Amino acid sequence: MSDTFVTASPHWTWFIIPYFFVGGIAGGAYFLAAVLEWFGRPEDRPVIRTGYSLAFWGAVLSGLLLTLDLGRSLRFLNMLFQSDNFPHLMFKSFSPISFGAWALLLFGACAFVSWYAETGGTPAKLIAAVGGLLGFFVAGYTGVLLSVTNRPIWADSPWLGALFLASGASTGAAAIALFAPGRGATERSLRWVTTFDARALIVELLLLIVFLVSLGTVAKAWLSVWGLLLIVGVVGAGILWPLRLHLKPAGAGALRNPAVMVLLGGFLLRCVVLLASNSIEYHRVASVVAR
C-alpha cells in the first residue's frame, strides 16, 4: 500500500474544480494567442483577440474562485505579502501554491494588458511572450501542486502536471474554436486552432495513459465511479469522440461539436482527478489493513 493513503484530504471546497478547469482554459488560450501574436498574420487578429479575452476573463474568474475558496477572502493577501512584515513579499520557491499565486497574478496582469490594448506591435509581442509562458505555467502548475501533497493518486505519479498542461492546451484551443467564429475569425485561422486542438488531444491521451501506468498498484484506487467517469467521460466523450469529429464532422448540435466535447472532457478530467483522491478516506483503508 502506498504511504499516500495514510494522509488526510485537504479542506478544499468545490470552487477548486472549476478553478483548475478555467485556469487551464485561460492559460492555454493565451499561449495560442501569443504564438499567433509572434508568428501569425493580420488575418489571425480575431483569434488572437478571442484568446486574450478568454485569458483575461478566465484569470478574473480564477482569482474569484480561489479567494472564495479561502472562506475569508481577504486572506489571499497573505499569499502575496508577509503579514507581519508588510510590504515584504511572501514567496516560497518550494511551494507550487506560492508560485501559482504569483504566476496567476502576473498572468492576469499580462492578460489584462493584451486584452485592453487593441493592436499588435513589439510591446504587445513582448507581453505576449511573458504571458504565454505564464499561461502554460498557470495551466500546468495545478497538477504539479497536486503531486506535491502526499495524497493518493496525486502524489503517486509525477505526470499530473504534464497531463493538466495538455488538457489546458486542448481546452484553451477548444474555447477559442467555440468563440472566435462570432468575432470574425477566418476559416484558415480556425483550421490552425482546430488542428492544434486535435494534436493536443492526442498528446493528452498519451499522457493520460502514461499517468495511469505510472501509478502502478495505486491505479486500483480508480476502481470507483470516478474511474468509470474517467473512461466514459474523459477518454470516450472528451478525447476519442472529438478526435473522430475532427476527422469526420457529424453535423450540428452540441454533442457533435468537437469544441464543446473537449471542454466537457477537460472539466470532467479535473472532477475525476480531484474527487477520486478526495473520496479515499483513511478510516476505510485502515480497517482493510487491520483485517
Add this chain to the structure above:
Amino acid sequence: MPEAMGFFTDTTICIGCKACEVACKNWNQLPATNGGVSELSGDSYDNTRKLDGTHWRHVKFIEQFEGPYNGRWLMMSDVIDMNPAAGTAQKCTLCYDRMQVGLEPACAKACPTDSIQFGPIAELRTRAQKRVDQLKAQGEKRARLYGDDPNGPLGGLNSFYLLVDEPEVYGLPRDPKLPSRNLKSSGVLSAATGAVLGLVALVGLRKRRMDEIGGGGERGSEN
C-alpha cells in the same frame, strides 16, 4: 542551539480517553463544535468514539523551522487543520506559550497514563528503548519504535511512537517522505510537455504556410 524537544507516544498505554484532545482545545481556545456539530462525544468524561491512528495523528509530525518564512514541512498531516471559529488553517505550536514558562504542552500534561510524553528528544529515545525492552521481556515481541531513528526516514521524527503492529494500522506511513519529493520530476515533465505543445503549435503554422505556397495558384484563381 537549545536542545531539540519532542513527543514520545507509547500507544500500548493509551486508553483512548481523548483528554489530550480536550486539553488541546481548552488551552488553545479552540471550538469543540464545527458548524454546530460537536466534535467530541460529550457523553461523559470518557470522550472515546473510536480508537485508531487517526486520533494520534494530530500530534504526528512537527514542522522544522530553519528561520522565519523559511519553514520546511515534514509531512502534510492532521497537524494542520481548519479552525472553524477563525476560518483559517492552524497548526500545533507545541503550546509555545506554556513552554515559555516551563510547562509541558497541554496534551502531554492532561494524559492520565503518560502515554504522551514531552521532553528532550535524546532523553525520550532512551526511555522509549527501555519500554520496548520491557515489553519484549513480557512477551510482546512486536513492540517497536517508529520514527525514533535519527538515521531513518527524514532524519528521525520529533514526534515518535511505540507500536505493536504495522504502522498503517495506526494511521502512520511506513516510510514517511517529504511531499516535495515530486516537485522536480513533476516540474520538469510539465515543462517538457509545454515545449512539445509549443512545437506542435509552430509546426502547424509552418505547415499552413507551406500549404499556401504549394496551393498558391489555386488560391489565385479563387481571388
